[in-house]
Amino acid sequence: MAPRGLPEPVLIRGTGLLGTSIGLGLRAAGADVFLADPSPSAQAVAEDIGAGRPFPGDLVETPGAVASGTTPARTTTMPGTVVVASPPDVTGQVVIDSLLRFPGAVVLDIASVKGEIQRQVQAGVVDGILTEAQAQRYVGTHPMAGRERSGPVAARGQLFTAAPWVVCAGPETAPESVVAAEEIARTLGATVHRMGAEDHDASVALISHLPQIAASLVSSRLQETPAASLALSGNGLRDTTRIAASDPQLWVQILAANAPDILQILYGVREDLDRLIVTMEDPTAPGARLDIAQLMAEGNAGHARIPGKHGAPPQAFAVVTVIVDDTPGQISAVLQDVGQAGVNVEDLRMDHSAGHEVGMLEISVLPGRKQELTDALSARGWKVV
DSSP: OOOOTOOEEEEOOOSHHHHHHHHHHHHHHTOOEEEOOOOHHHHHHHHHHTSSSSSSSOOOTTTTHHHTTTTOOOOOOSEEEEEEEEOOHHHHHHHHHHHHHSSTTTEEEOOOOHHHHHHHHHHHHHHTOOOOHHHEEEEEEEEOOSSOEEEEEEEOTTTTOEEEEEEEEOTTSSSHHHHHHHHHHHHHTEEEOOOOHHHHHHIIIIIHHHHHHHHHHHTTTTTTTOHHHTTOOOOHHHHHHGGGSSSSHHHHHHHTTTTTHHHHHHHHHHHHHHHHHHHHSSSSSSSHHHHHHHHHHHHHHHHTOOOOOOGGGOOOOOEEEEEEEEEHHHHHHHHHHHTTTTTOOOOOEEEEOOSEEEEEEEEEEEEGGGGHHHHHHHHHEEEEE
């Protein structure tokens, strides 16, 4: 059964990780989905894995058409909703092209920076390329989900489950456009957040773009590190650098598009680094250790503000660490015993012991259940440390 409130068919312009994942999720919900991508191979992969059908029309851009206000040639198939999943540096152009090409269709994009695209659409109205009525059919959105891997082969229909999906409707956006955008988000299992484009860009600069920069900078220090040193690394380094494996080309576009907001945060980080460097140059000076402790405490305070699971207030959990053999079935066996003990798992992570064929399964539980779970697992023969 097709999602209610979503004009169909849906055309997804761009079959990378996010576009293909949206197609898979909408198809699973019963929606009629078409795909279009400048890369025939990327589109073919997305079609093969079931994200949608090829769009039965020519979407080749007419050079200069958008800039001159020339309406592109139209096709006989008219989508009810267009999802622009193009690379960030051309998203604005594809949004305007879609508004011109498909009269009546709701057009939304999923780029990670919203202000610049909204400004391009507004400039299109001022320059006479778009009418106000056409601009009302556009709504900017940003699903806060992704993976380190890119391309349609990495797509998952459940990628957006429980993830925030920001809808940045402008004052000119038609209500029915907002309804369609939110329907897509909810159909894919995401949680909808409404926010202005400028507030959105400032927010993601801190909670998304800065972590990427930090992970990449830390990882860059590892390029000449001896293998013997890297062999000592544990989850701390892996957690800190995980997102450094992201696509460089994509991040060039994101960081360039949101440079003003990111710069303001980097200036503050630079001040903290300069402060730490001065302190570390003479760590035995009076007050130096206190200053280091204060920097660490400020980090503690910031970390404590990160929401807990399901968006609930932050909560400290107790960790029960279980030693397991590095063999198939061990993790599922532990979790089965945890379930039989009647204790809920709040979080789960795995670390491996260097030089030993064992892993350390860290099970986060409510503090009041730690001893109960420790006793239960020990009684079942597990080694709890």
